[in-house]
Amino acid sequence: MSELSPRMKALVQPTLVNFEPYDPNFSETKINLSANENTHVMPEQVKAAVLEALSAVELNRYPDPMANELRAEIAKWHNVSPENICVGNGGDELLFNFFVGFGGAGRTLLNCPPCFSEYDLFGSIVGTEILNIERDSETFEIDEEAALKAAKDVNLAIVTTPNNPTGDVISVDFVDSLCDACPGIVMVDEAYAEFNNPNFFCESLLKKHDNLIILHTFSKAFGLAGVRCGYIIAAPDIIDVFAAVRQVYSVNSLTQAAALAIVKNREAFREVIDDIKSERARIFAEISALEAEGLPIHVWPSEANFYLVRVKNAAEIHKALRDDYSILVRDFSRVPGLEGCLRITVGTRSENDELLAAIKSLLKEN
Numbered sequence: 609m610s611e612l613s614p615r616m617k618a619l620v621q622p623t624l625v626n627f628e629p630y631d632p633n634f635s636e637t638k639i640n641l642s643a644n645e646n647t648h649v650m651p652e653q654v655k656a657a658v659l660e661a662l663s664a665v666e667l668n669r670y671p672d673p674m675a676n677e678l679r680a681e682i683a684k685w686h687n688v689s690p691e692n693i694c695v696g697n698g699g700d701e702l703l704f705n706f707f708v709g710f711g712g713a714g715r716t717l718l719n720c721p722p723c724f725s726e727y728d729l730f731g732s733i734v735g736t737e738i739l740n741i742e743r744d745s746e747t748f749e750i751d752e753e754a755a756l757k758a759a760k761d762v763n764l765a766i767v768t769t770p771n772n773p774t775g776d777v778i779s780v781d782f783v784d785s786l787c788d789a790c791p792g793i794v795m796v797d798e799a800y801a802e803f804n805n806p807n808f809f810c811e812s813l814l815k816k817h818d819n820l821i822i823l824h825t826f827s828k829a830f831g832l833a834g835v836r837c838g839y840i841i842a843a844p845d846i847i848d849v850f851a852a853v854r855q856v857y858s859v860n861s862l863t864q865a866a867a868l869a870i871v872k873n874r875e876a877f878r879e880v881i882d883d884i885k886s887e888r889a890r891i892f893a894e895i896s897a898l899e900a901e902g903l904p905i906h907v908w909p910s911e912a913n914f915y916l917v918r919v920k921n922a923a924e925i926h927k928a929l930r931d932d933y934s935i936l937v938r939d940f941s942r943v944p945g946l947e948g949c950l951r952i953t954v955g956t957r958s959e960n961d962e963l964l965a966a967i968k969s970l971l972k973e974n
């Protein structure tokens with residue numbers, strides 16, 4: 609990563625002086641298991657429905673700012689009213705707007721790292737103070753007591769379930785207590801919820817807590833990472849804040865049309881999601897067996913479409929996978945709390961086979 613130029617350091621807002629341009633560490637490989645995308649092909653009838661919807665879009669017209677047709681369909685799905693929904697240009701935009709709306713100078717976010725690095729990044733861009741309650745270094749569990757105690761004095765809190773990059777889930781009871789403890793807004797990022805037991809949703813808490821926001825995305829389970837669409841569910845007056853700070857036309861017409869087709873056809877993804885879940889179990893068993901054989905690797909259980917492993921010489925393994933096997937995974941080995949860790953997306957059966965074979969031979973050479 610490169611720093612800002614000295615000239616720019618003198619010109620940007622003082623809070624941004626030490627910021628660096630984002631580097632996704634992307635390289636072209638045959639198999640990309642680095643970004644938690646859905647690598648399965650989209651079910652044929654869904655793809656046809658998406659393409660048909662796209663071809664009907666009037667490109668000369670501005671999009672509906674609040675994406676009302678999509679919003680109504682999402683509301684029906686989640687059994688809430690459209691006023692409880694705001695759609696965004698990816699979950700990322702909604703996360704950013706969460707901080708624009710509720711963070712900023714003089715305000716504090718409760719964060720539980722290791723977690724999605726964008727919380728810290730977006731919060732810091734608008735000057736939010738970040739209060740980190742670190743997860744356990746071995747199990748990655750949140751110290752719930754410490755988090756609930758800290759929550760009393762913060763303006764906003766964010767938790768992720770299943771968590772990226774550790775794959776673990778938190779209990780609905782914990783979120784319930786967090787909403788009680790925090791005088792401000794609590795965001796629960798459920799970007800990977802579809803890969804967990806589908807009965808797990810903090811949605812049941814929305815009736816009880818009007819300070820709760822639940823975030824979802826079409827980028828992971830529904831395979832639309834390139835389309836950029838996510839949404840939140842929250843109390844109508846919270847949605848009004850997002851409607852006030854968002855870029856009016858951030859969700860373009862093609863995105864609205866594609867996402868609407870996906871929501872209407874969401875049942876068709878069941879098979880793909882089940883396949884990812886069963887591959888996840890297979891990979892966990894195979895890597896655990898390598899560990900039992902005495903090879904220097906550990907894998908954590910995951911409820912998402914990826915798994916975190918700790919390996920000896922992680923940075924070298926990452927590089928060898930990329931350069932010798934053309935397989936890209938995500939290197940977290942230099943991130944505090946994730947020393948030696950790689951995050952690997954669950955791919956298709958053949959992608960997973962190649963990955964497992966490559967890891968096995970690299971570990972045996974080591």
Ligand SMILES: *Cc1c(COP(=O)(O)O)cnc(C)c1O
Nearest residue numbers: 698699700724772799825827838
């Ligand atoms: C992928 C992801 C998101 C949102 O991704 P978008 O592509 O912007 O919708 C949000 N939170 C977490 C933890 C994620 O991993």
